[in-house]
Amino acid sequence: MRSKLSLSLAVLVLGLVGNAYPSLAQDGGPLFASIRKAGDVKMALGSAPPWSMISPDGKATGYASELVDLVVKGMGLPELKGVLVDWNAQIPALQAGQVDLVSPGLGYTEEHCKQVIYSGPDFVALNGLYVARGNPKHITSVAQIAQNSDLKVAISLGGDYTQFALSAGIKSEQLVNVPDIPAGVAAVTGGRAVALFGSQVGVVHPEQKGLEFVLDKQLPSLGYGAMFRKEDVAFRDAFDKELNKLRANGVMKELLAKYWREVFGDLDGFDAEWSELSKIQKASGLVPSCK
Numbered sequence: 001m002r003s004k005l006s007l008s009l010a011v012l013v014l015g016l017v018g019n020a021y022p023s024l025a026q027d028g029g030p031l032f033a034s035i036r037k038a039g040d041v042k043m044a045l046g047s048a049p050p051w052s053m054i055s056p057d058g059k060a061t062g063y064a065s066e067l068v069d070l071v072v073k074g075m076g077l078p079e080l081k082g083v084l085v086d087w088n089a090q091i092p093a094l095q096a097g098q099v100d101l102v103s104p105g106l107g108y109t110e111e112h113c114k115q116v117i118y119s120g121p122d123f124v125a126l127n128g129l130y131v132a133r134g135n136p137k138h139i140t141s142v143a144q145i146a147q148n149s150d151l152k153v154a155i156s157l158g159g160d161y162t163q164f165a166l167s168a169g170i171k172s173e174q175l176v177n178v179p180d181i182p183a184g185v186a187a188v189t190g191g192r193a194v195a196l197f198g199s200q201v202g203v204v205h206p207e208q209k210g211l212e213f214v215l216d217k218q219l220p221s222l223g224y225g226a227m228f229r230k231e232d233v234a235f236r237d238a239f240d241k242e243l244n245k246l247r248a249n250g251v252m253k254e255l256l257a258k259y260w261r262e263v264f265g266d267l268d269g270f271d272a273e274w275s276e277l278s279k280i281q282k283a284s285g286l287v288p289s290c291k
Contacts, residue, residue: 031100031228031235041072044085044099047180050262051201052104054084063259064104067122067243067252068226074242086179088157091115094229101239103226107160108283113290117233118283119225120240122252124276125199127164127222128215129153130188130206137194141216142168145195152176154184154193160222161197168219185209204263221276223286244281253278 035041045052045060052062060069060082069080085093090102094116106112107125131139137151145151146169154176155161165175176193178184184196185203189210196203196211199222206213226243228236246252253274260270283290 029232029234031232035077035100040079040081041077041101042081042083042099043068044083044090044093044102044105046087046090046104047084048104048202050204051259054082063256064122064224066255067246068101068103070246070251071239071242074245075238090227094227097229101226101228104224105227107222107224108287108290109160109163109222110287110289111163112227113283113287115230116227117230117236118227118290119236120243120247120281120283121223121225121277121286122243123201123224123256124273124280124286125201125222125224126215126273127161127197127199127219128213129195129197130185130203130211130213131195132188133207133210133212135212135214139195139214141214141218142170142197143218145174146170149174151195152193154178154187154196156181156184156198164219164222165197185211200269201260201263205265221286223280223283225283240282247278247281 043060043065045054045065047053048062050062052064055061060080065080065082072080083099085099085102087106090105091112093099094102104123108118108121129139129142131137139145142153142165145153149171152174153165153170155165155178157177157179162175166172176187178187181196181198181202184198187193188196200213200215203209203211203213226239228239256274256277257267257270260273261267280286
């Protein structure tokens with residue numbers, strides 16, 4: 001009896017080991033093979049606390065990282081390893097094979113989609129301007145800044161908003177390029193710029209930093225998802241399958257609500273965000289050229 005039990009346990013263990021990474025076993029794509037060899041999934045991420053950051057113990061944390069971790073586990077992949085990469089270096093790092101994917105990365109734009117492919121969205125940003133508290137310059141839109149060449153707007157270097165600004169008619173000499181969001185906040189509070197161009201979640205507790213957010217309803221929404229190399233379509237499709245399970249079963253909503261509450265202190269505005277995010281399963285739902 002004991003020998004039969006031991007044999008059964010051995011068969012069970014061998015079965016579990018053989019199926020530890022089912023997606024890896026079933027797919028012959030180069031990225032799956034690379035991950036199998038490395039023993040981890042290397043993900044580049046931009047710094048945007050608390051949405052995305054590297055913790056003191058070196059782990060990727062935040063909304064996007066937690067979500068991707070659930071996705072890769074659902075795919076049967078090994079451990080997720082995060083690497084902090086400047087926004088303007090994300091696509092070069094991905095194309096050079098230094099990382100397997102990027103999340104959160106740059107937003108969906110036609111230009112970006114010429115270079116990479118995207119997962120479905122995990123966030124949809126509503127865009128506008130962070131101005132000094134009380135809005136002393138009475139700024140209401142990006143178009144207003146474009147009409148007055150004396151006004152300057154801070155832009156995070158390498159991010160998504162430079163092209164948005166130029167497309168809206170803002171001249172390059174009106175841009176105050178800054179390395180990150182904190183530097184953009186300093187540019188506004190220090191008087192170097194009348195506003196910082198960004199999304200409604202870009203600056204955490206803006207009122208505590210001497211700013212307020214002005215929503216520009218004339219601007220399009222900007223979708224965000226994981227970025228992959230063009231040749232990794234099979235991997236992206238498998239990723240999307242798991243991501244959309246989390247969209248459908250409420251896990252994505254619950255996770256996003258947790259971080260929304262952390263940033264804003266309540267869920268004001270969350271329903272509008274989720275209403276849009278819950279309906280879109282592919283990048284092409286926001287930017288048709290992003291396949």
